[in-house]
Amino acid sequence: MEAHGYHPQRVIGRGAFGQAVLVRGKDRQQYVCKKIDLTGLPDSERQGALNEIRVLRQMCHPNIVRYHDSFQEDGLLVIVLEYADSGDLDALLHKQKVKLTESRILSLFVQICRALQHVHAKKILHRDLKGQNIFLTNNAQTVKLGDFGISTVLRATAAMAMTQCGTPYYFSPELCQNRPYNSKSDIWSLGCILYEMMTLRRPFEASNVPMLVQNICRGQYKPLPLTFSPKLRGLAEAMLILDPKKRPSVHQILRLPLWDGLAEPEGPTVPVASEPIRAAGLPSKAAHARADRALPPPPPPPAPAVQ
Numbered sequence: 001m002e003a004h005g006y007h008p009q010r011v012i013g014r015g016a017f018g019q020a021v022l023v024r025g026k027d028r029q030q031y032v033c034k035k036i037d038l039t040g041l042p043d044s045e046r047q048g049a050l051n052e053i054r055v056l057r058q059m060c061h062p063n064i065v066r067y068h069d070s071f072q073e074d075g076l077l078v079i080v081l082e083y084a085d086s087g088d089l090d091a092l093l094h095k096q097k098v099k100l101t102e103s104r105i106l107s108l109f110v111q112i113c114r115a116l117q118h119v120h121a122k123k124i125l126h127r128d129l130k131g132q133n134i135f136l137t138n139n140a141q142t143v144k145l146g147d148f149g150i151s152t153v154l155r156a157t158a159a160m161a162m163t164q165c166g167t168p169y170y171f172s173p174e175l176c177q178n179r180p181y182n183s184k185s186d187i188w189s190l191g192c193i194l195y196e197m198m199t200l201r202r203p204f205e206a207s208n209v210p211m212l213v214q215n216i217c218r219g220q221y222k223p224l225p226l227t228f229s230p231k232l233r234g235l236a237e238a239m240l241i242l243d244p245k246k247r248p249s250v251h252q253i254l255r256l257p258l259w260d261g262l263a264e265p266e267g268p269t270v271p272v273a274s275e276p277i278r279a280a281g282l283p284s285k286a287a288h289a290r291a292d293r294a295l296p297p298p299p300p301p302p303a304p305a306v307q
Helices: 042-056 088-097 104-119 183-199 209-218 232-239 250-254 284-295
Strands: 007-015 018-024 030-037 067-073 076-083 135-136 142-145
Touching: 007 030, 042 067, 042 076, 088 135, 088 183, 104 142, 104 183, 104 232, 104 250, 183 232, 183 250
Parallel strands: none
Antiparallel strands: 007 018, 018 030, 030 076, 067 076, 135 142
C-alpha cells in the first residue's frame, strides 16, 4: 500500500477474505483500506468485491461512505474509502443503557433515509441494510451508509431480482419465501433498523434460521413502546407490512412531517427516480451465501401482520 501512497496505521477489522486497515494518505487524511484476497476466490465473490467499487464510484452523497481509490497489489484488491471515526450504528445501540430519545432517532434515521433515497434514485438496491453497515462520524452525529458489496445494479429490462443475499435477521418476507423482490425489500430492512433503534432489540429473533424465517413471514413482533409518538410508531409499522406494495417508498417516507425542522444534508444529491426500480440479481459474497444455503423451503402462507 505504501507504494500507492497509503501508510498503514492499524488493522481495524478482519473477515474471512481480508481485512480493513486504517491508513494515512499523502494528503495526511485518514482512510480505510479494505484488502480483499483475490487468490483462489470464486468468481461470484470476486464479482461482489468488484461490484462494490462500481457502485461506490456512482455515489456522491454526504450520508454515503465516499470512495477514494482502488488498486490491485500482490494478489489483493484494495479499496480505499472514507474513514468513519465513530464506529457503526450496531455498536452504538449495543452500548446504549437506556433507549434513544425520539429526537436522536429522527436525527440519525432521516440521514439513513436520505442515503437510501440516493441509492434507489440510481436504480440500485442495497440488499444488506443493517446497523453494522451504517457507519458514524462527527461524534456519532453523522450517518455514512456503506458496504455495497452485494448491492444490485438495476436494469429496466428485468422486473425484479431473484437472488437471495443479505443478513437473515433483516430478510424481508418476500426474500424468505423465495419470491421476487424490489426496493420495498430494502424498506423492510429499514423498518427493522428503526424498530431496533426504538427498542434496542431486533423485531424478529429466533434460536435457529427456520424459526427466524417463520417469525418474519408471520410479521408478528412485540408492540413498540408507547413513549414514542404515534407518527414514529406508525412509520415503523408501515415499513414492516407483509405486503411490499403497501410499504412506503423512501421518497414517501422523506415527505412525512416527522422531519420538519431537521437540517437538510450538505453536498450534491440526485433527483428521485420517477420510474419504478427494477432489478437483475448479481452473485452475493460467500459470507452471505452460507446464510442463503441455511434457509429452509418456504413456510406455509403467513398469518396476517400485527398492525
